[in-house]
Amino acid sequence: MSTVFAGPFGANVSERAQLPPSLAISTVIFALKPARAAGKPTLWLPLVRRVKEPFKGQWALPGGPLTAVESLEDAARRNLRETTGLAPEYLEQLYAFGGLDRASRPGRSAQRVVSIVYWALVRPTEAELLAEETENVAWHRADTAGEGEGGLAFDHREIIDYALWRLSNKLEYAQIAYHFLGETFTLAELREVYEAVLGRQLDPANFRRQLKSVPQIEATDQFLEGGRHRPPRLYRYTGPARTAPAFEPYRLTRSTP
Amino acid sequence: MSTVFAGPFGANVSERAQLPPSLAISTVIFALKPARAAGKPTLWLPLVRRVKEPFKGQWALPGGPLTAVESLEDAARRNLRETTGLAPEYLEQLYAFGGLDRASRPGRSAQRVVSIVYWALVRPTEAELLAEETENVAWHRADTAGEGEGGLAFDHREIIDYALWRLSNKLEYAQIAYHFLGETFTLAELREVYEAVLGRQLDPANFRRQLKSVPQIEATDQFLEGGRHRPPRLYRYTGPARTAPAFEPYRLTRSTP
DNA sequence: TGACTTAGAGTCAGCTTGACTTTAACTGAC
DNA sequence: GTCAGTTAAAGTCAAGCTGACTCTAAGTCA
Numbered sequence: 001m002s003t004v005f006a007g008p009f010g011a012n013v014s015e016r017a018q019l020p021p022s023l024a025i026s027t028v029i030f031a032l033k034p035a036r037a038a039g040k041p042t043l044w045l046p047l048v049r050r051v052k053e054p055f056k057g058q059w060a061l062p063g064g065p066l067t068a069v070e071s072l073e074d075a076a077r078r079n080l081r082e083t084t085g086l087a088p089e090y091l092e093q094l095y096a097f098g099g100l101d102r103a104s105r106p107g108r109s110a111q112r113v114v115s116i117v118y119w120a121l122v123r124p125t126e127a128e129l130l131a132e133e134t135e136n137v138a139w140h141r142a143d144t145a146g147e148g149e150g151g152l153a154f155d156h157r158e159i160i161d162y163a164l165w166r167l168s169n170k171l172e173y174a175q176i177a178y179h180f181l182g183e184t185f186t187l188a189e190l191r192e193v194y195e196a197v198l199g200r201q202l203d204p205a206n207f208r209r210q211l212k213s214v215p216q217i218e219a220t221d222q223f224l225e226g227g228r229h230r231p232p233r234l235y236r237y238t239g240p241a242r243t244a245p246a247f248e249p250y251r252l253t254r255s256t257p
Numbered sequence: 258m259s260t261v262f263a264g265p266f267g268a269n270v271s272e273r274a275q276l277p278p279s280l281a282i283s284t285v286i287f288a289l290k291p292a293r294a295a296g297k298p299t300l301w302l303p304l305v306r307r308v309k310e311p312f313k314g315q316w317a318l319p320g321g322p323l324t325a326v327e328s329l330e331d332a333a334r335r336n337l338r339e340t341t342g343l344a345p346e347y348l349e350q351l352y353a354f355g356g357l358d359r360a361s362r363p364g365r366s367a368q369r370v371v372s373i374v375y376w377a378l379v380r381p382t383e384a385e386l387l388a389e390e391t392e393n394v395a396w397h398r399a400d401t402a403g404e405g406e407g408g409l410a411f412d413h414r415e416i417i418d419y420a421l422w423r424l425s426n427k428l429e430y431a432q433i434a435y436h437f438l439g440e441t442f443t444l445a446e447l448r449e450v451y452e453a454v455l456g457r458q459l460d461p462a463n464f465r466r467q468l469k470s471v472p473q474i475e476a477t478d479q480f481l482e483g484g485r486h487r488p489p490r491l492y493r494y495t496g497p498a499r500t501a502p503a504f505e506p507y508r509l510t511r512s513t514p
Numbered sequence: 515t516g517a518c519t520t521a522g523a524g525t526c527a528g529c530t531t532g533a534c535t536t537t538a539a540c541t542g543a544c
Numbered sequence: 545g546t547c548a549g550t551t552a553a554a555g556t557c558a559a560g561c562t563g564a565c566t567c568t569a570a571g572t573c574a
């Protein structure tokens with residue numbers, strides 16, 4: 001490689017502030033995990049422990065720099081694989097965070113980092129791949145991660161809060177709740193996803209009625225047996241996987257009567 | 258400045274592909290402009306002509322590189338001021354585009370550029386500041402810009418289409434349509450904004466009924482006179498300006514009955 | 515066999531929506 | 545000054561959706 005670019009770590013501290021911002025990719029990975037005691041499932045996400053300064057020892061979102069030869073989404077996927085072993089089916093861009101001092105501990109300065117954050121929803125089967133939590137990779141509750149541990153690294157607590165807010169916006173969760181579940185699921189399981197995301201109870205009968213009007217939800221002829229009650233029917237989601245900026249081509253069409 | 262960083266233009270072509278991606282900010286600026294003949298207003302946006310390769314001579318979104326000392330939104334504002342003279346009140350992040358070859362003409366290669374795109378809605382009074390169109394800055398219809406001119410530079414046509422789609426998503430336009438209008442407006446003017454964004458006619462009576470249930474829309478005691486008909490009442494939007502990731506702090510609150 | 519539990523269908527009142535009608539208030543032509 | 549024309553703004557009505565609730569079906573467990 002040529003010598004014209006020495007990279008951020010060839011510069012000393014006072015020079016770093018003058019360097020162009022570097023680009024990183026991070027990912028918020030949500031999974032629905034059953035509560036330990038007889039409670040409702042809640043949202044969890046995997047975090048990795050920082051092994052370098054700044055914020056060494058604190059928990060952070062999985063992420064890393066963007067290399068020159070991959071698209072943003074590819075970078076997010078590669079990084080997820082490397083840091084957590086996960087390969088989520090649903091992955092979408094969330095937001096680009098670029099505040100001036102988000103890479104620095106308070107009072108110090110470091111090179112400017114702009115993070116493009118993706119979010120993913122994973123199924124229980126995918127989440128099990130990360131079952132072997134290590135000392136440096138572990139699941140945390142999405143709503144309380146970092147509490148009592150001196151907080152998360154960088155501005156990652158705020159990023160998670162923003163992701164939770166986006167998730168609970170109806171337009172979003174209505175189209176993607178299925179990605180938390182396996183290939184087939186009962187309506188009660190789907191309702192629990194909604195309840196965990198929205199943070200409130202839903203009427204089972206009304207929930208059923210509304211979902212019956214959604215053509216992408218297809219009844220199978222299978223039933224889930226083994227419960228101590230009437231076996232519920234299994235359903236399947238047949239809509240598109242919807243990753244990335246999936247928008248219908250838009251043309252202004254005026255209906256002039 | 259130190260010599261350790263020579264910048265992308267110190268490298269030759271074959272080396273550029275190996276450089277870390279550079280960061281740029283672009284902005285899609287929508288304004289509602291009255292149609293020439295007796296038609297409905299339509300969406301327009303200002304474009305600037307490329308004076309350098311690649312895509313020299315073609316129209317592009319206003320934009321430029323991100324400097325080290327400004328936040329993403331500040332960079333968008335500064336760049337808008339410099340290229341178009343506009344200072345929009347409403348400015349929000351749209352999406353980060355980072356495909357591998359979006360900075361290259363087909364068949365050639367150039368340095369990788371990641372663009373963080375903002376969008377703005379401007380009022381007619383703001384838009385007039387750009388009334389003096391020059392040879393290199395001009396308003397274009399949002400839905401047809403680039404047609405018959407060999408297309409827009411880069412992937413900017415796709416970016417505009419994505420912005421139009423986002424704009425027409427109900428959750429968004431319902432909260433921001435007022436930013437197209439002046440401080441006070443009639444319900445008919447507001448309805449025309451909705452009609453231009455949605456591309457279809459709305460029933461005036463039903464539109465009025467729905468907006469009366471929105472507390473942020475406040476009736477003034479003024480009326481717009483001068484028309485050849487009954488003078489309509491003027492209204493005012495009293496809600497928040499809503500820029501940047503404005504989300505209500507989110508906590509999972511479980512209602513356990 | 516019968517109590518218990520959850521699935522899943524059905525009922526009903528209240529609210530919202532789209533289509534439409536009616537009345538109010540102004541201008542401009544005659 | 546009157547009337548036709550135009551748009552504002554309110555009202556009407558049927559259809560559809562929503563939330564709260566009841567009722568029946570179909571399994572398990574003691």
